[in-house]
Amino acid sequence: MINLIKSTFYKEQQTKKEICDFITKSSILSMSLECKKFENNFSKKQNRRFGTMVNSGSSANLLLIQSLLNLGRINRGDMIxxxxxxxxxxxMPLIQLGLKPILVDCEIETLNVSLNNFKKTFQKHSKLVAFLITNALGHCDNIKEISDYCKDNNIILLEDNCESLGSKTNSKLLGNFGLASTFSFFVGHHLSTIEGGMICTDDEDLKNSLVMSRAHGWDRHLNKKAQKDLRTLHDVNDFYSKYTFYDLSYNIRPNEINGFLGNLQLKYLDEIVDKRFNNFLEIHRSIDRNDDLIKLNFEHMDIVSSFAIPIIAKSKHLQNMYINKFVDSNVEVRPMIAGNMSLQPFFKKYVSLDFKLENTNFLHENSFYIGNNPELTECDLKVIKSVIDK
Ligand SMILES: Cc1ncc(COP(=O)(O)O)c(C=O)c1O
Structure with missing residues (x-):
């Protein structure tokens, strides 16, 4: 069986031995130096000033939105x-935190929102204050133009980069086009800490707010100057500062095992990304030759780093046929992410607006994905290509 995920870690056995050794020798396993080190190493690799580690990519999205609310950069009721x-x-965090999500359609051949689609949405909803764009499955559309357009129109651009760590366009890593970006380190994503997430930004005030709201709303993990400023502003002495809580928060801290794993796996990231990109290119050559399928447009990208490869059929009938072919060849298949979000039960329950999502709906109906991981063998690639080749 060619599963979406082959192992928990890249270099699984060696990594497992190293975690056992680390746990045996460590006196602290709650968030401490390994997490700090991973935040520094990861943000450096991503070319960002600050990284804040949390316990999942979902928590990273929730925390980012909470912090922007806490800072007053967005407000309850705003359209995002x-x-x-x-x-x-x-x-979900937008709905949970009292904001109004406005869905933007994607382009079929890039899976992602283009400037053209974003402009259409902005013309209809001119009160948009932020755009939390998803870089879907290692791809993007013209995100540089979207970023420029957002700047010109005072729209805060945030990137959910949970599916695209290592992808590059315009010689720049995805995750570096907006105010902040979120990452997931769940098993099967590009870099696994079992569960884990990160928020990267260059904005110090945002970083401080993220650090506080990640754990209880206290100031313990701020630097000395930021602590002093806060304590002075709120007239808090040293004793009470231990249990003073400044804003709305969670406890979504990672632990030292996650941090340690992050540092270990980060050493392999370039190798992992290379392998994933090569797998993608090789499989895409078969997609390109098959006129039942729509080929992806990634000419504008320097690197496509994905954990799954989209198969976009030209009709529902063809989608079914290829799903069956993959299943018969023991290749695991999944729907195209969450498909048309407006059709998801939770969305229909909480959002009453109607959205025109022709392309996303086309993908919902006609596409699916198969796994792309760095452990795919020559033999696995051969099986996958033989299913796609007519
Ligand atoms: C775009 C996107 N955002 C967020 C997440 C959530 O990440 P996690 O599973 O680490 O919570 C995922 C998970 O796959 C994702 O694909």
């Missing part, structure tokens, strides 16, 4: 645009 083709826990 989101990609219609995304993961539910990208959209």
């Amino acid at each position: 645009a989101v990609s219609a083709l995304t993961w539910p826990t990208n959209v």
Whole structure:
């Protein structure tokens, strides 16, 4: 069986031995130096000033939105645009925190929102204050133009990069086009800490707010200057500062095992991304030759780093046929992410607006994905290509 996920970690056995050794020798396993080190290493690799580690990509999205509310950069009731083709826990925090999600249609050949689609949404909903774009399955559309357009129109651009760690366009890593970006380190994603997530930003005030709201709303993990400023502002002395809580928060901390794993796996990230990109290119050559399928447009991308490869059929009948072919060849298949988000039961329950999502709906109906991981063997690739080749 060619499963979506082959193992928990890249270099599984070696990594498992190293975690056992780490746990045996460690006196602290709650969030401490390994997490801090991973935040520094990861943000450096991503070319961002700050990284805040949390316990999942979903928590990263929730915390980012909470912190923007706490800072007053967005307010309850505001309209926030989101990609219609995304993961539910990208959209759910908006609903949970009293914001109004506005779904933006994607392009079929890039799976992602283009400037053209975003402009159409903005023309209809001119009160948009932020856009939480998803870089879906390692791809993007013209995100540089979207970023420029957002700047010109005072729209805060945030990237959910949970599916695209390592992808590059315009010589820049995805995750670096807006105010902040979120990442997931769940098993099967590009880099696994079992569960885990990160928020990257260059904005120090945002970083401080993220650090506080990640754990209880206290100031323990701020630097000395930020602590002093807060304590002075609120007239808090050293004794009471231990249990003073400044804003709405969660406890979504990672632990030292996650941090340690992050540092270990980060050493392999370039190798992992290379392998995933090569797998994608090889499989896409078969897609390209098959006129039952729509080929992806990724000419504008320097690197496509994905954990799954989309198969977009030209009709429902063809989608069924290829799903069956893959299943018969023991290749695991899944729907195209959450498909058309407006059709998901939770969305219909809480959002009453109607959205025109022709392309996302086309993908919902006619596409699916198969896994892409760095452990795919020559033999696995041969099986996958033989299913696609007519
Ligand atoms: C776009 C996107 N955002 C957020 C998440 C949530 O990440 P996690 O599973 O780490 O909570 C995912 C998960 O796959 C995702 O695809």
